Amino acid sequence: MPQSTRSATLDAGPAGPGAGPDPTTAAELAAARRRLATPERLRSFFAPRSVALVGASDSSGWGQFIVASLATSGFTGPLRPVHPTRPTAFDRPTVPSLRDLDEPVDLAYVLAPTRAVEGVLEDAAAAGIRNAIVLASGYGDGGGEQGREAEASLVRRAVELDITLLGPNCLGYVNAAASVAPFGLGIVPPLRRGPLGIVLQSGALTSNVLAFARAHQVGISLLTSMGNEAVITTADVVEHLISDDDTEVIGLFLESVRDAPRFVQLAARALERGKPIVALKVGRTEAGQRTALAHTGALAGDDAVVDAAFRQFGVIRVGSLEQLLITSGLFTSGQVPKGRRVGVVTASGGACDIIADRSTDEGVRIVDFAESTTAKLKAALPPFAAAHNPLDVTGIVLAERGSAQAGLGDVALEAVVDDPGIDFVFNMxxxxxxxxxxxxxxxxxMAQIATTTQRSPVPIVNFSATCSDLSPFAQSLLDKHGLHTLAGIEFGLTAIGQALRWQETRALDPRPPSTEQVAAPAGLPSGPWSEARSRDLVAASGVPVVPAELVADADAAVAAAARFARPVALKICSAAITHKSDIGGVALGVQGDDDVRAAYERVHAAGRAVADDIEGVLVSPMRAPATELFVGVTVDPSFGPVLAVGLGGVFIEVLEDVSLRLLPVDAAEVRRMLGELRGAAVLRGARGTRPADLDRVAEVVAQVAAAAAGLGPALQTLEINPLRVDGDSVEALDVLVVTNPVTHDPAGAGS
Incomplete structure (x- = not known):
């Protein structure tokens, strides 16, 4: 039975027996694998006209499910059972091997045990079959070396035989658009067709997803479980769905993002083409490759980077399967809001209160109705119905047939949709x-609402009060009139907020990181740099740095202090000492000559006590208190260079108030990052501080990011802490750079 645990990466282990010539490196194997999973190959893979069931028997529960699922989907093509000893299966004659078929099928669903799978693939290739689903587990999903080697051998065999393979450890897929479902769990009819493509890094959840989608009017084009992703990966299916005419929205359940750079490229492409990606990403792990030398690595942990990357490139991240499907359903409904001003029509005062609170959370504005709207409402509604937004029609929509008040709820909706000050209607x-x-x-x-929807100048988003399954009668009623309803106030407004943010991100037209590798400059050190060298690097990129002089004795320190407006700061300068304050290597607010001499000797001695490689002591002028920013770039093991920006002091240490972006970024993107901080009011001049010139700050931070990017694959960390901001004066007061001469490969070998 397929396992829920997926293999993490492809292990390029030894090939299986008889594999013959194959790629010699992990990169070559990955490239060969990709050629089996292009959108062109997947287009035919997911729409077979004939299917063979290898290992079919009447006693196989998996086989029974597959046959039933194919029938539920409306599949009418040939289904050929294959079994080496049994003459019939599922009331059909069998053949002993795929080689014995009178003509090749489009897809082989392999139910054979793990030890026999490669032999079945050889039979498939000999029979001219180029597509296969492998149910068997015990490969990389088991976590052992033997399983990983078996999976690597399977990939090599698929590459050699030119077979596009889904799995192993995979239940298969449901293609409602093509009326075919080679799927190893039961499907409760009817199978609802629609424009949502769903990719699940899970097997058993597929039944839950199908059931919830059916109960909430969400139709699918394609739903596939992924198994171990040995050949076809999640990214491959996403690329296919982006080009698929039957798919308008893409839903993902992700346990991991295996090929982060490619995923980001695909997300940007989907955003450009107007196909929303809604993703439930699970698993919050410890930060990868944290560096003990800097704050940035700890702040930009794995999940925080995933969240930032998704937000940056328009992937809508949700927290539950319900949110995944309800948000996707909003996008497929054709009634997606284009602006944040809402007119609310409900039959409940309590619902109005809930909506008011949740609208604020989502940045949706409940505006006052225009005088013309209010006049229409007052003329139509009884005196006890207050004509304001949100509008409670107080049960009028439930009036008995023949009542003088019957239909007044529809009159209210008619009036609200014409209000010139709203962007959409939220209608209960x-x-x-x-x-x-x-x-x-x-x-x-329902007929009246449908008529109003068709002529309305703004979208009408219908919703129910709670997330309850729609009855068959309700579904047929909505389908008959072409209406859709969101399941509950909470999920509905969350979906609306997500849709609005997606559209705003799309308007920004974000550009993904380049796939070209930047060469590292020659002669870079391995490990931390001295502060003097770090300062020179960022200054060369245009970053303003507080003046400083590197001195080698106390007399030189006094002379340097005289050239600055005292008081001054003295700091030990050594690549071997990154936490200077911790060892007494910093003296602040030093005034007279004797104090400067004493401070020099003290700082220098503290440095010599812990390191031999001392470049000297940096002398720089003290600066008056001002707003302090933290700016850092670190390298995420999956996504590559990540910029972190936050307010310094308690904001960064305790509150972790930080905004993240993948590089590259420009000043405009940094400006948006600054606006995301919870402490943004500090930059705007809170509590008597001088307002920051945010355009200047953004320009400097973008220059810091450019300096980091210029280090190419050698970059490990570049951090300025603090970046002092006083109006339009922006200066780096302390700079840390750490490089690693080993070439960084964010894509890894397996994806």
């Missing part, structure tokens, strides 16, 4: 759990 639907004795009332109301 009260749908019956079962068909009422007289369905004409609700039928008439």
């Amino acid at each position: 639907l009260a749908l019956p759990a079962a068909e009422p004795p007289d369905p004409s009332i609700i039928e008439r109301r």
Whole structure:
């Protein structure tokens, strides 16, 4: 039975017996694998006209599910059971091997045990079959060396035989658009077709996803479980869905992002083409490759970087399967808001209160109705219904047939959609759990809402009060009139907030990092740099740095202090000492000549006590207190260079108030980062401080990022802490650079 645990990366271990010529490096193997999973190959892989079931038997639960799922999907092509000893399976005659088929099929679903899988692939290739799903587990999913070697051998065999393979440890897929579902779990009919493509790094969750989607009016184009992703990867399927005409929205359940640089490129492409990606990414792990020398690595932990990368390139990150499907359903509904001003129509005062609170959370503005709207409402509604936004029509929509108030809820909706000051309407639907004795009332109301929706100048987003499954009657009613409803106030407003942020990100047109490798400059040290050398690096990129002189004796320190406006600061300068304050290597606020001499001797002695490689002592002028920023760039093991910007002091140490972006960034992007900080008010001049020139700050931070990027694969950390900001005066007061001469390969060998 397939396991939920997926192999982490492809291990380029020894090939299996008889593998023959194969790629000799992990990179070559990855490139060969990619050729088996291009959008062109996947287009035919996911739409087979004939299927063979290898290992089919009436006693196989997996086989029974696959046959039933194919039937539920409406598949009418040939289904050929294959078994070496049994003459029939599922009321069909079998053949002993794929080689015995009278003509090749488009897809082989392999139910054979792990030890027999490669032999089945050889049979498939000999029979002219180029697509396979492998159910068997015990490969990289087991976590052992033997399993990893077996998986690497399987990949090599697939490459040699030119077979596109989904799995192993995989249940298969459901292609509702093509009416085919070679899928190893049962599908409860009906299978709802729609424009949502779903990719799951899980097997068993597929049934839950299908059930929730069906109960909430969300139709799918393609749903696939991924298994171990030995050949076809999540990124491959995402690339296919971006080009798929039947798919408008892409939903992902991710346990990991295996090929982060490629994923970012694909996310940017999907955003450009207007196909939202909605992702549930699970697993919050310890920060990867943290450096004990700097703050940046600890702040830019694995999950924080994933979150930042998703936000930067328009991937909508959600926290639950419900949010995944409800948010995706909003995008497929055709009623996506284009602005943040909402007009609310409900049949509940309590719902109005909840909506008011949650709208604020999501940045949705409940604006006052225009005078013309208010006049229309007052003329139509009874005196006890207050004509303001949010609008509570106080049960009027439930009035009995023939009542003088019947239909007034529709009149209210008609008035609100014409309000010139709103961007969309959030409209409550009260749908019956079962068909009422007289369905004409609700039928008439749905027809009226449909008519209003068609002529409305703004989107109408319908919602129910709670996240309850839609009854078959309610679904048929909504389908008949072309309407969609979001499941609950909470999920509905969350989806709206996500959709608005996605559109705003798309308008920014973010550019993903270049895939070209930048060569590291020659002669870089391995490990930390001295502060003097670090200062020179950022200054060469245009970053303003507080003046300083490197001196070698006390007399030179006195002379340097005289050239600066005292008081001055003295700091030990050595590549071997990164935490200067910790060893007494810093003296601040030093005034007279004797004090400067004494400070020099004290700082120098502290440095010599812990390191032999002392370049000298840096003397620089003290600066008056001002706003302090933290700016750092570190290298995430998956996504590459990441910029972190935050306020210094308690904000960075305790609150971890930081904004992250993948490089490269420009000044405009940094300006948006500054606005995301919880302490942004400090930069705007809170509590009597001088307001920062945010454009100047953004320009300097972008120069810091450029300096870091210029180090290429040698970069480990570049950090300025603090960056002093006083109005339009911006200066780096302390600079740390750490480099690693080993070439960085963020993509890894396996994806």
